[in-house]
Amino acid sequence: MSGWALAVLGGAVALCFAYVRRRFVAVTITGTSMAPTYSEGERVLVVRGGVDRLRRGDIVVVRWAPADSIPLLLIKRVAGVAGDPVPADVATAVNRPAGTPIPAGKFIVRGDNPDWSLDSRTVGFFDGESLLGTTVKRRA
Template sequence: MAVLLVILAAASGCVIAARITLLIVTVRGGSMHPTFHHGDRVLVARRGPRALAKDVVVLVRLPEALNPTGSRNGPSLVLKRVVALPGDTAPGGVPVPPGHVFVVGDAEDSYDSRHFGPLQNDLVQGVVLTRLRKAPQPATRILRDRRMS
């Protein structure tokens, strides 16, 4: 009985630790296309600014003033790629100040630091570790492909 309680306590501890350090996020929109698609699910590790590096995809909380959907929907969480760190010169010749990061979406029409400038490091909520599940392909594409053959 004591062994079972120890195993149960250890398993509970692991679940709690995972919930504190990891997030599962569903991608909404196409700003990270072709890397991620609308409906993909990704695993995000909550990390501080020390984990930031160039070419890492991060989960960012946009401030209300930058939220393209308006504050009525709450804070906007978006996936973006880090392209410049403090001391770097970002695309467009923008210098990145200390404590900031320059992030862009993989899609050319992404709403990102090219529009609003570098973001403070504390707006980075975590780093994407991996895609857990690809978004299902739309049925219309399958039907269209069958008609063509």
């Protein structure tokens, strides 16, 4: 193979690698908020995407930054998307009456283990800025 062909092949491989690195991220689970679905130490593959693709039931990774603190990554299940009614247990956190529609570009999440979950019941709405992506696969 000529030097020119090797350079083109190397460039193509580098572009593919860069695409995969920008599109996917591996996340390690810490905590028990998603038990029994996920356990501490499990790894999941997350595909980056926008809020417009979310559906109730998707498992997502979101960024949440408490005031004056380091941002945290939270893995949660989508419990409501734009247009869905605000659930009663989230109404206070989002400062809206239960049953009013979730605004465009916003969504709510809950942990599968509600007694040990920091989620929309406390934090309120999440938006596209906070969305890292949706889980697609468990990793060994």
